[in-house]
Amino acid sequence: MNTITYIVGDSLYVNITNRCTNRCEFCIRNLGDGAYGSNSLWLDSEPTEKEIIESILSHDLSKYKELVYCGYGEPMMRVKELVASAKAVKEVCDIKIRINTNGHGNFIHKSDITPMLDGCIDVVSISLNSSTEEGYAEVCHPVFSGALEQIKEFAGLVKEHVPTVIFSVVETTVPDEDIEGCKAIANELGIPLRIRELVK
């Protein structure tokens, strides 16, 4: 049975795909079948828009601080279903909604998808993970070249449509000098950088 929603601390997480355009060294998928005590996050098949909405609304959302699209894959792969389900949730409650993304959304869809997030997404957290294309390729193994440039462009565009945008890097996978480079990119784009620990 598909695990579409799972609880992480005081947030409700949403798992809508197992597809991704990266193969990150630190990916939680390399560590086991589930995260934070969840059932397996490997999906038998991708849930439909209706199944995603039903799964989210089966929870008492007043108990959670945030709804977070983040699972065993890149949520922007399914931006249409993501946005439709986020809008359905916003119609019934004002829970904060965040997307954790690799920032490849515009590359994936070959168009600027950032306007779709207008009015239904409150926070976009983008994994930056390196300040150079070479470093990014080494840590994240993207399936296409020029990924870092794509991420920076996406970040600049998404800022126009979402109230809060943040970059994140995993502390232990990025050398100190690269952290400084990531800070410089974040400063240049006016986006805060969160240095996070590796999830174990």
Ligand code: SF4
């Ligand atoms: S972008 Fe996220 S889901 Fe994709 S491989 Fe990296 S950590 Fe895993």
